Amino acid sequence: MDSNEAGIKVRQLAEEINKHDYNYYVLDSPVISDREYDLMKRELEKLEKEYPQLVTPDSPTQRVGGKPLETFTSVSHAVPMLSLDNAFNENELLDFVRRAKNLSGVSNLEYVVEPKMDGLAVSLLYQDGGLVRGATRGDGQVGEDITHNLRTIKSIPLKLKERVDLEVRGEVYFPRKAFQDLNDRRAEQGEPLFANPRNAAAGSMRQLDPAVAASRPLNIYIYGMGSFEGFPLKNHLEMLNYLKSLGLRVNPHTAVYTDFEEVIQACKDWSLKRYELPYEIDGMVIKINDLKIQAQVGYTTRSPRWAVAFKFPAEQVETTVEDIQVSVGRTGALTPIALLTPVKVSGSVIKRASLHNQDILREKGVKIGDRVIIHKAGEVIPELVKVLKEKRTGQEKDFIMPENCPACGQEVTLIPGEVALRCLNSTCPVQMYERIVHFASRGAMDIEGLGPAAARLLLENGLVEDVADLYYLNKERLMSLDRMGEKSASKLLEALEVSKNNPLSKLLNGLGSRFLGGKGSRVIAEHFKSLDRIISASVEEMISIPEIGPKIAASVFEFFKNPANLKVVEKLRSTGVNFKQVQEQGKAQEQLFEGQAFVLTGKLQNHSRQEAQNLIEGLGGRVTSSVSRSTNYVVVGENPGSKLEQARSLEITILTEEQLQQMASSEK
Incomplete structure (x- = not known):
């Protein structure tokens, strides 16, 4: 096959694969088997490898490519990506429509209603039909160039069905099932879980390495254009249909209404039906349909007057406090946790809610067996709203905070000026687990492969008693553990060895003195240059450092006066862990x-x-x-x-x- 024949074949294959991508990822209606698709893709890859001059930016093989970026670059939006004003109830929706009618002078407006996706707003710029750039919303005026990650989303066409120049706006999101699968995998690997699909989508799009984004099954819905100039469009629905004809993915649940009472009813209906969708929405967006009237109604400095977001009310659900348990944190703080009869709230099953401390526990008057109302504060945090005291039967039991730590049995202490009871036992097993997780975390010693699951495994099997013991591990002992094969053991030992060369600031942060974080650790390490100088420093010397206040100074001073902590320091010294503040490597990474x-x-x-x-x-x-x-x-x-x-x-x-x-x- 000569290069001309290869060129024809490459174009045919690319068009065919793009058509099947559209059927599969946009229409959700595949017409060939996965095997047929894979064979077609493999043939294209083979030809492009033989004839690299035939590779084009919009080839299906170019979804992921190039080296990871070192940093993001800024993108100025030609048309600002403004936020929407919110309406939280029916009266605020009616205020919106009254203002729109007054500003437009039109009494019989049409409205487009569409789900408000809970994801990351982005812009896509196409030139001559090809995708050339994608960016985040940022502050509305300037965003970040994330083209390398957006290209990995298979429902985003790299080439439109027409050779047009346009900018479109959309919402990148994580489907519910895909999000749950991702968190399940992270849990199995001992990695911290993502808080919600929105954070997972945003975090995926802000990766410097496109391979990370490509490994996550993100999706997108396009909801509008940056500018309408040069396009003979009359209304918003016509715009969406046009975008759909170009091969862009548009939400099928968009509807048009002429009666605003129907708009209000649609919002109420979707408030109940939202959990039936395979993705999360947190409200409905209402827009004036007519584009000329949109332009007439105009904008405020931060939002369009022709659109509003109706936010669903926080769902409140009744359940029972089955028990109250106490958790112990890294710093020894005791937190009462209400264990609830499992109940679905805002799309997820809630089984626990923090009661924060003994003062809050007393203030809310919670008893074991109480019927209570819970919701998600900010649609995120499970929160106990109130106790339904009128539903008490007399069988409820009072709960009193323990006098001894539930993990180690040592007497707990209420430090003057604080509200939380604390366990001050430095060898408390729960605190040790939290300290090891913190020690290995990205902001501290950054030990890859040592997440929560691995830390628990090491402690439960008696392989470590403190963070210094991590550096005494060997391959044989690690391989004796369940779910720890030779490859995993070798990688962990290699990561531990690499971490010995970290700058002092990372070690100081990892040791976990109360109130001391990453920045304070760097400031102290840069000032004293060695751990031995820090250990011997007085409170007054530390307070003299700019940005170090008395609370941090006293905490660090007391930390290194504790014999148990000094024992850990000496064990670390003997393993060769760096105690000097050297030039930090990989600063951009942290x-x-x-x-x-x-x-x-x-x-x-x-x-x-x-x-x-x-x-x-x-x-x-x-x-x-x-x-x-x-x-x-x-x-x-x-x-x-x-x-x-x-x-x-x-x-x-x-x-x-x-x-x-x-x-x-x-x-x-």
């Missing part, structure tokens, strides 16, 4: 939160406010005091107040304290 803005609100349980801030800033993020459109994440604790509502109204990702820690240690 800047997981670079360019990301966080807001902290409410009382955190396992971190002080300063410790949480240190964690975020140590990974390249920044902490601000107020919620705005430039905020990327809001971390919520107990009694979060108005900032939580602001985050919801601006569609900002909401994290629990635990989810923040998971992101810090697992986002790769």
Whole structure:
């Protein structure tokens, strides 16, 4: 076969494969078997390998390609990607339609209603029908170039059915089943779980290596265009049909109404039917259908006046407190947990809800056996709203916080100025498990293969008693464990050996002194240069360091005055772990939160406010005091107040304290 014949065959195969991709991923209606498809793809790959000059950017073989990026580049949106105003009840929906009628002077408006996907908003730029760039929404004006990851989503055509120039907007999401499968695999491998499909989708799209995104079955729905100029379109529904004709995936549950009462009813109906969908939605989007009227009604500085998002109310469900147990955290804090009769809330089964501390427990008056109302605060955190005291039968039992640690039996202590009871036993097995997980985490010693499951396995089999024992492991002992083969054991030992060369700041963070996070560890390590100097430093010397306050200084000082901690230090020294602050390698790798803005609100349980801030800033993020459109994440604790509502109204990702820690240690 000469190059001309090969060129013809390559084009035929590419067109045929693109057609079958459209049938499978967009229409969900395959017409050939997987084997036939694979043989066709293999033939194309073989020809392109023989004739590399025939490879084009829109070839089906180019879904994943190229080396991982070193960093993301910024993209300015020609037409801003604005957020939508939210309506939380029927009256606010009626306010929206009254304003729209007043601004347009039209009393008989048509409305398009479509599901509000709970994913990541993106833009796709096509030139001459080919995909040339994809970006996140960012702050609406400037986003990040994520073309390399968007190309891996098979429902996004690399080439449209017409050779047109246009920019479209859509929502990348994780199907429910795919999300559950992903978390199941992560659990089996001992990796922290993703909090929800939205976070998983956003995290997947912010990978520097496209192979990671390609391994995750993401999908997309296109919901509009950046600009309509040059396109003879009259209304939004016509636009969606046109985009569909180009090969783009459009949500089939979009409908048009002329009676706004029908719009309201559709929102109510979908509030009940949403869990029947194979993906998560958190509301419905209502848009004026006529594009000319859209332009006439216009925009505010942050949102279109011709559209509104109706947010589904937080679902409240009644269940029973079957028991109350106490968990012990890494710092020894005791947290009461309500064990509930399993009940489905906002699409997931809830079995547990934190009661935070003994003060909250008393304030809410929770008893074992109580009927209670629960919901998901911010659609994320299981929360016990209230006790239905009128339903008590007299069989309910009071619960009193224990005087001794449920894990090790040592007497617990209430430290002055704090609300949580604490176990101060440094050898407490539960605390040791949490400390090992923290020690191995990405922001600390970054020991690949040593996740929660592996840490538990090591402790349960008596292979380690403290973090220093990790460096005394050998292959034979590791291979004696269930689910630990030769390959896994070798990889773990190799990762441990590599971690010995980490800079002092990582070791200091990994040792886990209270209130000390990644940034504080770097500041202290840079100042003293060696662990021995830190151990011998006084509180006054530490306080003299800019950015180190008395709370952190006292905590570090007390940590290294504890004989048990000093014993661990000496064991680490004998294994050859680095105690010096050397130039940090792979700095870009650890800047997981670079360019990301966080807001902290409410009382955190396992971190002080300063410790949480240190964690975020140590990974390249920044902490601000107020919620705005430039905020990327809001971390919520107990009694979060108005900032939580602001985050919801601006569609900002909401994290629990635990989810923040998971992101810090697992986002790769």
